[in-house]
Amino acid sequence: EVQLVESGGGLVQPGGSLRLSCAASGFTFSSYAMSWVRQAPGKGLEWVSAISGSGGSTYYADSVKGRFTISRDNSKNTLYLQMNSLRAEDTAVYYCAKDLLMIQMYYFDYWGQGTLVTVSS
Amino acid sequence: DIQMTQSPSSLSASVGDRVTITCRASQGISNYLAWYQQKPGKVPKLLIYAASTLQSGVPSRFSGSGSGTDFTLTISSLQPEDVATYYCQKYNSAPSFGQGTRLEIK
Numbered sequence: 001e002v003q004l005v006e007s008g009g010g011l012v013q014p015g016g017s018l019r020l021s022c023a024a025s026g027f028t029f030s031s032y033a034m035s036w037v038r039q040a041p042g043k044g045l046e047w048v049s050a051i052s053g054s055g056g057s058t059y060y061a062d063s064v065k066g067r068f069t070i071s072r073d074n075s076k077n078t079l080y081l082q083m084n085s086l087r088a089e090d091t092a093v094y095y096c097a098k099d100l101l102m103i104q105m106y107y108f109d110y111w112g113q114g115t116l117v118t119v120s121s
Numbered sequence: 122d123i124q125m126t127q128s129p130s131s132l133s134a135s136v137g138d139r140v141t142i143t144c145r146a147s148q149g150i151s152n153y154l155a156w157y158q159q160k161p162g163k164v165p166k167l168l169i170y171a172a173s174t175l176q177s178g179v180p181s182r183f184s185g186s187g188s189g190t191d192f193t194l195t196i197s198s199l200q201p202e203d204v205a206t207y208y209c210q211k212y213n214s215a216p217s218f219g220q221g222t223r224l225e226i227k
Contacts, residue, residue: 107210
C-alpha cells in the first residue's frame with residue numbers, strides 16, 4: 001500500500017525557514033517523480049515544486065523560485081522541501097504527491113495527508 | 122505562463138442530473154490535462170488523466186473530453202457522494218491547476 005507521510009510543518013515568523021519531509025513507502029520511490037502541492041486555507045490547489053526520480057531535475061513555481069529547494073534521498077525514501085524567506089502568503093497545507101507513471105508527467109495518483117505551515121508574527 | 126480557467130466556479134444540481142464542468146487553457150496543451158475531486162476535509166483524488174482516460178477505480182459516470190484549449194468533465198448521473206470541489210490540472214510543462222468548481226446537491 002502506497003503511503004506518503006509529511007512532517008515538519010508549524011508556525012514560523014516571516015523571513016524564517018522550515019524544512020518539510022515526506023516519507024514514502026509501498027512503491028519503488030526512486031522510479032517516480034514527486035511534487036509538492038499546497039493549499040491555502042479555504043483556497044484552491046497550487047503546484048509548488050517537482051523533482052525527477054533520480055533527483056537530477058527540479059522545477060519550481062514562479063511564486064517560490066529562489067526561496068524553496070526540493071530534494072530527495074532515495075536511500076531513505078524521503079522527499080524534502082527546504083523553505084526559506086517565508087512570507088505570509090506561503091501559509092498553506094503542503095502535500096507531497098506521487099506521479100502516476102514512471103515517465104515524469106507530473107500528475108498525481110497518491111497524496112499525503114498534508115502538513116500545515118503558518119507564517120505569522 | 123499558461124493559465125487554466127474553470128467554469129462555473131460553483132454549481133448546484135439535482136441527484137441524477139448530468140453535470141458538465143469546463144476547463145480552458147490560455148494556450149494549447151494537447152491532451153495534457155487531469156481532473157481531480159476533492160471532498161471536504163479530504164485530499165484530492167485523481168479522476169481522469171490524458172484528458173479522457175479514467176483512473177482505475179473511478180466510477181464510469183465520470184468522463185472527460187477535449188484537446189488543445191477546451192476540456193470538459195462530465196458526470197452522467199449526479200450522486201450525493203459527488204459533492205466536492207473539482208480541479209483541472211495541466212501537466213505538459215510547469216503544472217498548474219484551475220481555480221476549482223464547487224459542486225453541491227440542489
